[in-house]
Amino acid sequence: MTDGIATAHVTKAYPGVDRPAxxxxxxxxxxxxxxxxxxxxxxxxxxxxxxxxxxxxxxSGSITVDGQEISRLKPHRRNLxxxxxxxxxxxxxxVARNVAFGLTQRKVAKAEISRRVDxxxxxxxxxAVRDRxxxxxxxxxxxxxxxxxxxxxxxxxxLMDEPLGALDKKLRDQLQREIARMHRELxxxxxxxxxxxxxxxxxxxxxxxxxxxxxEQVGTPEELYERPETLFVAQxxxxxxxxxxxxxxxxxxxxxxxxxxxxxxxxxxxHQRASARVTDIVYVGDHTxxxxxxxxxxxxxxxxxxxxxxxxxxxxxxxxxxxPEHQAVVPSGGVPELAAV
Amino acid sequence: MTAVAxxxxxLPQAGPGRERRxxxxxxxxxxxxxxxxxxxxxxxxxxxxxxxPSFGVGNYLAVLGDEVQLRVMLRTLRTxxxxxxxxxxxxxxxxxxxxxxxxxxxSVLTLLVLMPFWTxxxxxxxxxxxxxxxxxxxxxxxxxxxxxxVVLLGSVAGVTVAMVQVMLPFMVLPLQSSMLSIDRxxxxxxxxxxxxxxxxxLRVYVPLSMPGVLAGVSVVFIMSLGFYITPxxxxxxxxxxxxxxxxxxVNDLLDFAGAGALGTILLVVTLVVLAVLSRVAAxxxxxxxxxxxxx
Amino acid sequence: MADNPSISRAAAVRQRSLGWGxxxxxxxxxxxxxxxxxxxxxxxxxxxxxxxxxxxxxSWHWYAEFFTSKQWLAALANSVQVGVLAxxxxxxxxxxxxxxxxxxxxxxxxxxxxxxxxxxxxxIVVAVAIYGVFLRWQLNGTMLGFVLAHAVLGLPFxxxxxxxxxxxxxxxxxxxxxxxxxxxxATLRKVxxxxxxxxxxxxxxxxxxxxxxxxxxxxxxQTPAIKTLPVKMYESIVLEIDPTIAAASSLIVVFTTILxxxxxxxxxxxxx
Numbered sequence: 042m043t044d045g046i047a048t049a050h051v052t053k054a055y056p057g058v059d060r061p062a063x064x065x066x067x068x069x070x071x072x073x074x075x076x077x078x079x080x081x082x083x084x085x086x087x088x089x090x091x092x093x094x095x096x097x098x099x100x101s102g103s104i105t106v107d108g109q110e111i112s113r114l115k116p117h118r119r120n121l122x123x124x125x126x127x128x129x130x131x132x133x134x135x136v137a138r139n140v141a142f143g144l145t146q147r148k149v150a151k152a153e154i155s156r157r158v159d160x161x162x163x164x165x166x167x168x169a170v171r172d173r174x175x176x177x178x179x180x181x182x183x184x185x186x187x188x189x190x191x192x193x194x195x196x197x198x199x200l201m202d203e204p205l206g207a208l209d210k211k212l213r214d215q216l217q218r219e220i221a222r223m224h225r226e227l228x229x230x231x232x233x234x235x236x237x238x239x240x241x242x243x244x245x246x247x248x249x250x251x252x253x254x255x256x257e258q259v260g261t262p263e264e265l266y267e268r269p270e271t272l273f274v275a276q277x278x279x280x281x282x283x284x285x286x287x288x289x290x291x292x293x294x295x296x297x298x299x300x301x302x303x304x305x306x307x308x309x310x311x312h313q314r315a316s317a318r319v320t321d322i323v324y325v326g327d328h329t330x331x332x333x334x335x336x337x338x339x340x341x342x343x344x345x346x347x348x349x350x351x352x353x354x355x356x357x358x359x360x361x362x363x364x365p366e367h368q369a370v371v372p373s374g375g376v377p378e379l380a381a382v
Numbered sequence: 383m384t385a386v387a388x389x390x391x392x393l394p395q396a397g398p399g400r401e402r403r404x405x406x407x408x409x410x411x412x413x414x415x416x417x418x419x420x421x422x423x424x425x426x427x428x429x430x431x432x433x434x435p436s437f438g439v440g441n442y443l444a445v446l447g448d449e450v451q452l453r454v455m456l457r458t459l460r461t462x463x464x465x466x467x468x469x470x471x472x473x474x475x476x477x478x479x480x481x482x483x484x485x486x487x488x489s490v491l492t493l494l495v496l497m498p499f500w501t502x503x504x505x506x507x508x509x510x511x512x513x514x515x516x517x518x519x520x521x522x523x524x525x526x527x528x529x530x531x532v533v534l535l536g537s538v539a540g541v542t543v544a545m546v547q548v549m550l551p552f553m554v555l556p557l558q559s560s561m562l563s564i565d566r567x568x569x570x571x572x573x574x575x576x577x578x579x580x581x582x583x584l585r586v587y588v589p590l591s592m593p594g595v596l597a598g599v600s601v602v603f604i605m606s607l608g609f610y611i612t613p614x615x616x617x618x619x620x621x622x623x624x625x626x627x628x629x630x631x632v633n634d635l636l637d638f639a640g641a642g643a644l645g646t647i648l649l650v651v652t653l654v655v656l657a658v659l660s661r662v663a664a665x666x667x668x669x670x671x672x673x674x675x676x677x
Numbered sequence: 678m679a680d681n682p683s684i685s686r687a688a689a690v691r692q693r694s695l696g697w698g699x700x701x702x703x704x705x706x707x708x709x710x711x712x713x714x715x716x717x718x719x720x721x722x723x724x725x726x727x728x729x730x731x732x733x734x735x736s737w738h739w740y741a742e743f744f745t746s747k748q749w750l751a752a753l754a755n756s757v758q759v760g761v762l763a764x765x766x767x768x769x770x771x772x773x774x775x776x777x778x779x780x781x782x783x784x785x786x787x788x789x790x791x792x793x794x795x796x797x798x799x800x801i802v803v804a805v806a807i808y809g810v811f812l813r814w815q816l817n818g819t820m821l822g823f824v825l826a827h828a829v830l831g832l833p834f835x836x837x838x839x840x841x842x843x844x845x846x847x848x849x850x851x852x853x854x855x856x857x858x859x860x861x862x863a864t865l866r867k868v869x870x871x872x873x874x875x876x877x878x879x880x881x882x883x884x885x886x887x888x889x890x891x892x893x894x895x896x897x898x899q900t901p902a903i904k905t906l907p908v909k910m911y912e913s914i915v916l917e918i919d920p921t922i923a924a925a926s927s928l929i930v931v932f933t934t935i936l937x938x939x940x941x942x943x944x945x946x947x948x949x
Contacts, residue, residue, distance in 0.1 A: 096852055116855040129853035132845070133871045142867075146858035190857065406781070412774035412792060412832060415766075420795055420829045423806035430809070476706040479699050493937075494707045500937045501714055502890050504910040505926035509716040511914055512730045519716075519730060547713055550706070608799020610893050615914060625801040632897070638809045645802035652799060 044107050045230060046070040046093065046198055051102030053088050061100070062088045064254035070198075070232060072107075075224050077233040079241040080251030081277070087202055089251070090234050094200050095119050106197050117146075122191030122199040126206045128183045130175040136162070136186050137171045143194040161193040164223065181212045188223065198230035205240065217243060238278045242266070250274050269293060272371045282333070282341030282361065284315055291373045298367040299343040301331065301353060302360045312362040317341070319357045333361060431642030441643035451627070455647070458624040461542055462606035468546045469553040469602050470595065477557035477594075481564075492558075499551040507615050510544035511535065514616060536618040544612050552605065553598040560594025600659045604652050624648055714930060720923035727918060739924040749921060752909035756889050759820065759905060763827035764885035770828065771835025771884075772877055776869075778836075779843050789836070796833040800893045803830075808897035818900030826894050831884030838883060842876025875943045882939055890933075 047069045054061040063085040070076045078086035091097040093104055095116035104112045111119050130139050137158055144154045162168045165185040175183055184204055191199055205213045221244055224231050235241055241248050242262040249259045250273070258270045269275035275293040276283065282294040302308050317333040329345045331353055343361065345351050353359065431441050445451045480491050498506060513519050514534035524532045534540030564587065572582035610625040617626060624644060631641035695703065716730060721739055723732025743749050774792060778785045795803065807826050808817060816822030854864040892907040899908050906925065913919035
């Protein structure tokens with residue numbers, strides 16, 4: 042596997058700091074893949090991206106792109122595209138000149154530059170504001186210019202460092218769809234960094250979950266959601282019911298896999314069970330979330346779709362049941378409980 | 383994911399450390415020039431004040447023991463105080479008005495403040511010379527209302543009047559800058575709590591404007607202490623200020639040591655004033671040497 | 678001036694007209710600020726050979742005198758030459774220093790205070806100190822000496838001006854430029870410098886004005902061989918009554934007032 046981006050035992054340690062920011066991370070990103078680095082702040086995901094981009098030097102390890110070792114190359118030689126959270130558009134240049142910048146650095150002919158700039162502005166839907174200055178654009182428009190600028194010269198990969206963090210919810214959803222569409226149309230390798238697990242699930246081909254400088258698990262969104270391998274992954278992605286049924290292990294059940302039963306309503310055979318008390322009932326429109334507290338003190342929830350009637354009230358004692366094929370078992374490892382999210 | 387048996391060796395650091403060193407040397411030329419052509423000359427004259435004509439504090443004792451010199455010092459301090467007080471009183475309402483008006487009017491008022499600031503100091507001193515001279519406009523105007531024979535030229539009063547006009551911009555600008563950030567709704571709050579307008583102004587607005595007041599006062603006072611041109615042109619050697627004396631020491635006597643001693647005393651007073659005002663300003667959350675500062 | 682939240686909150690309450698007392702005071706102060714300077718203009722058209730004001734007869738005589746006198750023209754030429762060179766030097770040094778200071782965290786504050794010192798310390802002490810050292814180095818009465826001294830005095834202005842421009846600059850733009858393929862020098866040339874250009878230009882203008890107007894150091898460094906305009910003006914009051922100073926003053930007042938508009942216009946361009 043020599044194409045795509047490969048990191049081998051990459052470590053970043055800062056002098057005077059105990060734990061490395063990135064600890065022996067080895068990862069392969071396939072050519073044309075949409076890979077997301079997901080994790081809380083300080084997990085090392087941004088540092089990792091920064092090292093791939095060339096802004097942060099490695100302490101040890103190597104990074105190769107299409108088989109070429111790039112760890113010693115300066116950022117301007119790596120032929121990657123980067124999109125920053127703060128957009129970083131050049132304020133003294135028009136949209137067109139901003140987008141053209143990478144091409145002018147590569148000494149592309151003027152007519153060609155003009156053509157490709159127009160093409161990419163068309164792609165992001167900003168042909169109308171070609172000659173405006175960045176400060177005359179909205180946040181969403183600026184980020185799209187930043188995207189256009191980073192892809193127009195067809196880099197080997199597009200790196201995005203929490204690009205949607207500065208936008209409000211509606212804009213964020215809109216731009217998520219844009220980014221997904223661009224990935225489909227360009228077929229370029231996309232490397233996306235975010236702490237928003239929903240964003241990661243929506244956009245990615247595969248997700249690498251970072252925690253404390255290490256990768257906990259790499260997999261498709263479905264793999265991470267249905268078959269988490271560690272407690273951290275189970276609790277960072279989606280809601281979960283984390284039950285200590287066997288010593289040294291935690292049983293994870295997703296809310297939509299739980300059914301709640303009372304004395305009058307028996308548990309189906311072959312299902313696992315655990316007793317709990319209903320603590321809250323939250324109506325969200327298209328579903329209702331029923332929050333539970335289990336007998337061992339853990340919190341969890343079950344989901345009931347709209348249109349399905351239920352009789353549960355806060356304070357009720359219920360039995361939560363699920364089929365064993367819908368559970369995942371992970372080592373307990375002493376990770377602080379994140380279930381109460 | 384392929385497993386690699388051994389770790390590759392560590393790479394040499396080429397990061398923040400080198401970056402900092404690379405940009406630091408941009409500072410070198412400016413620092414070198416200021417060191418050699420500013421701080422070194424000051425150090426030299428300080429040194430000379432302690433070593434010429436002989437080692438010791440002789441020059442300082444000559445100043446501090448000389449009644450005339452002491453009177454000069456006191457006169458200078460007193461004049462600087464009067465100038466500062468007068469400037470403050472005149473500038474405060476003007477600066478306050480600047481915060482009340484709309485943007486266009488404020489630009490005009492700012493331009494009016496900046497104009498004397500930027501037009502030639504010599505031109506302004508010349509204008510005051512003309513106005514204050516015997517038979518000049520000021521004497522004639524005062525005579526018209528019954529006060530005869532006021533020739534401001536050649537007097538400390540004349541110097542003071544001219545200096546106030548020269549210093550006005552230096553007081554208005556810091557005042558106005560600080561006043562602009564005072565939230566006027568606080569005055570309304572005071573009103574709703576029962577305070578009448580003048581009371582609210584005195585007990586809420588004025589204290590809030592203190593950072594600007596302190597900034598303006600320190601700039602004007604310190605500049606007034608060491609100002610040379612106006613006293614030299616409009617004043618008189620008989621009622622000299624410190625700056626004039628320093629000038630004569632060097633020009634007429636080539637006595638750098640003596641000038642150095644006087645200058646050092648002036649500098650010490652300046653630094654003491656700065657320190658005291660900084661202390662006073664500290665609980666108000668800003669430095670005395672200049673209003674809102676980025677960092 | 679940037680609007681901060683408390684100003685916007687207060688903005689709703691502004692725009693009231695001033696009370697009569699305050700209005701009168703503002704007019705008075707404005708008059709005091711501007712009028713004395715304007716005295717020199719009518720003076721410059723006076724025919725008499727004294728500093729009589731208001732002048733009884735009118736004439737262009739003193740302007741003619743100014744533009745035909747070898748001494749006055751030499752003084753003007755010296756002032757312009759020193760001004761341009763000193764401003765250029767101050768700008769080069771100041772821009773480099775401002776860029777470096779912008780990156781530095783610790784120690785940056787102290788260095789900045791030191792570089793601003795020429796603006797804070799009393800002029801006479803600085804002048805006398807420089808004169809003393811320049812005498813020994815034989816730099817007094819030389820163009821080089823003037824330029825160096827004035828550059829030091831103008832440096833704080835350049836620093837302040839460039840610093841203001843840098844406030845609107847985010848270092849992440851350099852990362853962006855690098856990621857797009859620009860090596861260090863190209864980034865500087867195409868990204869950093871254009872953004873700080875208004876501040877640099879303003880700084881240059883301020884440094885020039887400072888040098889052009891500077892009297893005290895110039896008085897001490899002067900020799901018959903090299904006198905600046907302010908020195909010649911000083912002498913035309915103190916040594917011999919020479920009303921040409923009125924013409925010179927008027928010209929300067931008009932010229933520097935126009936120059937004052939340059940940075941203001943540049944800043945408005947930056948903000949619009």
